Amino acid sequence: MRNTKFFFKDTASLVSGALSTFSGLKNEIDNIIKSRFEKIINVQGIVSREDFEALVDRHEKLNAEFNLFKVKTEKKVSKSKDKRKK
Numbered sequence: 001m002r003n004t005k006f007f008f009k010d011t012a013s014l015v016s017g018a019l020s021t022f023s024g025l026k027n028e029i030d031n032i033i034k035s036r037f038e039k040i041i042n043v044q045g046i047v048s049r050e051d052f053e054a055l056v057d058r059h060e061k062l063n064a065e066f067n068l069f070k071v072k073t074e075k076k077v078s079k080s081k082d083k084r085k086k
Helices: 001-042 048-083
Strands: none
Touching: none
16 A cells, blocks of 8 residues: 555656646747747848837827928918018
8 A cells, every 4th residue: 555655656746747847848849939930020021010000109190290390380481471461
């Protein structure tokens, strides 16, 4: 009876260690696949979604600033034309 307890305890320890090793191996394989996928994307020049959305936001902000500047300059031009008429 005593030998069977040690056998089960050792077997459980062995299985636990194997599962731990395979879990670590799975994580390592996932990291390798992820890094290779990122290299492929970088070589092709594809941007991430976050970078694309940041550029779109920046473009919209610059466009709004440009339109505001355009309105201000049009007001100045129209004021100078009004002064010349008088």
